[in-house]
Amino acid sequence: VQSEALRRTLEGVHVAISAGGTREPLDPVRFIGNRSSGKQGYALARVAAQRGARVTLVAGNTADLTTPAGVDLVRVGSAVELREAMHKVAADADVVVMAAAVADFRPLSLTGHKIKKTSADPDPIALTKNPDILVELVSARREGQVIVGFAAETGDETTSVLDYGRAKLHRKGCDLLVVNAVGDGKAFEQEDNAGWLLTREGAETPIPHGPKTQVASVVWDAVTARLTESQ
Ligand code: CTP
Ligand code: CA
Numbered sequence: 001v002q003s004e005a006l007r008r009t010l011e012g013v014h015v016a017i018s019a020g021g022t023r024e025p026l027d028p029v030r031f032i033g034n035r036s037s038g039k040q041g042y043a044l045a046r047v048a049a050q051r052g053a054r055v056t057l058v059a060g061n062t063a064d065l066t067t068p069a070g071v072d073l074v075r076v077g078s079a080v081e082l083r084e085a086m087h088k089v090a091a092d093a094d095v096v097v098m099a100a101a102v103a104d105f106r107p108l109s110l111t112g113h114k115i116k117k118t119s120a121d122p123d124p125i126a127l128t129k130n131p132d133i134l135v136e137l138v139s140a141r142r143e144g145q146v147i148v149g150f151a152a153e154t155g156d157e158t159t160s161v162l163d164y165g166r167a168k169l170h171r172k173g174c175d176l177l178v179v180n181a182v183g184d185g186k187a188f189e190q191e192d193n194a195g196w197l198l199t200r201e202g203a204e205t206p207i208p209h210g211p212k213t214q215v216a217s218v219v220w221d222a223v224t225a226r227l228t229e230s231q
Contacts, residue, residue, distance in 0.1 A: 009224045010053035016093035017045050018086055018100035018133075020060035022079040026125065027111040031077075036101035038062030040150070040193060043212035044097055045071045047220055056093070058085045060100055079103050079130040090137050090145075095223055097148040098134045098174075106130050138173040144230045146223050149174040152182040162196060162204070169198050176200070176222055178207070178215065197222055 019041020023031035038059060045057045046068035055071040060082055067073045074089070076082045079102045090096045105127035134149050141147060149172050153164040165179030180195040194209035197218055207218050 007050075008052035010048055010051040010220065012052070013095060013227065014054045014056070014093045015048050015095040015097065016056050016058065016086065016089040017041055017048070017097045018058045018060075018082060018102075019045070020062035021101040022060045022082055022103045022130075023077050024103045024106035024130075025078060025110055026107050027113065027115045029114055032103060032105075032107065032125075033061060034101050034103065036060075036062075038065055039191065040212045040215065041097075041099035042068060043216040044099055044219060047213055047216040051220060053095075056089045058082060058089060058100070079106060079133070083131055083133045083136070086133055086137060087140065090140065091142070093142075093145065094227065095146045095148070096137055097150075097219070098137070099150050101152075102133055103130055132172075134172050134174060144227075146176070146226045146230075147174040148176045148178065148219060148223065150178045150180070152180045154181070154183045165196060165198055169200060174200070175226060176219070178219060 020038030021034040021036035023033045025031045041057065041059070042062070042065050045055050049055045049068050049070045056074065057067070057071050058074045058076055060076055074085050076085050082100060082102060108126040108128045138147055151165050151168045153161045155161045155164070161179060161181045165177060169177040177198045178195060179198060180193055191211060193212050193215045195207050197205045197207055199222070205218070207215055
């Protein structure tokens with residue numbers, strides 16, 4: 001978009017963005033994964049690069065997406081690999097955005113060979129918790145660094161999407177949280193996205209339904225405002 005190219009508001013800013021889903025290996029050929037396409041993370045990377053940022057994109061499994069022009073791509077598989085890559089990149093970044101869909105659990109043990117079927121019933125898969133990368137990045141935060149999280153939520157009988165989002169923002173300790181309502185064909189694998197942008201100070205901005213680049217623009221506008229304030 002031409003208007004984006006004219007807003008070089010992230011010139012001289014290094015941003016680290018995670019995108020896509022992690023794959024948690026069971027054996028050399030199998031994994032537990034999720035349906036994240038990586039599109040929102042790639043849209044964030046594209047818009048940031050258009051605005052003049054230096055962009056490092058740490059990507060797990062994604063749909064067949066083209067790396068945006070001028071973006072450094074780091075490929076990862078599991079959550080543990082994503083964690084290591086993000087810590088490395090974040091140590092040098094002014095802004096960190098966790099748009100990746102990180103598996104909450106991974107198989108407790110990784111079998112070095114392909115698991116064979118036998119006549120016996122299979123063993124259940126024992127799982128263990130993955131580290132919360134966003135929480136770790138918040139505790140390792142550099143002076144003035146802006147940290148953004150994403151949350152895909154469905155509401156239920158007792159709690160709305162927005163209430164879950166508010167609670168998550170406080171739990172994670174990030175500066176901004178993008179909350180998307182999911183379910184009913186919303187968000188996952190879609191071109192469009194909508195939701196709210198929450199700030200740690202309690203501001204809540206609805207993000208209109210639109211392309212993921214539009215969501216990205218809203219996020220970068222808010223990030224730029226915070227970077228300017230802290231200068
Ligand atoms: N996230 C992370 N590390 C994890 C899990 C999540 O860094 N192990 C990040 C995601 O990239 C996202 C934010 O945390 O930016 C929220 O992810 P979400 O899955 O919504 O939060 P959880 O704390 O895992 O809570 P839930 O039980 O709702 O899945
Ligand atoms: Ca989760």
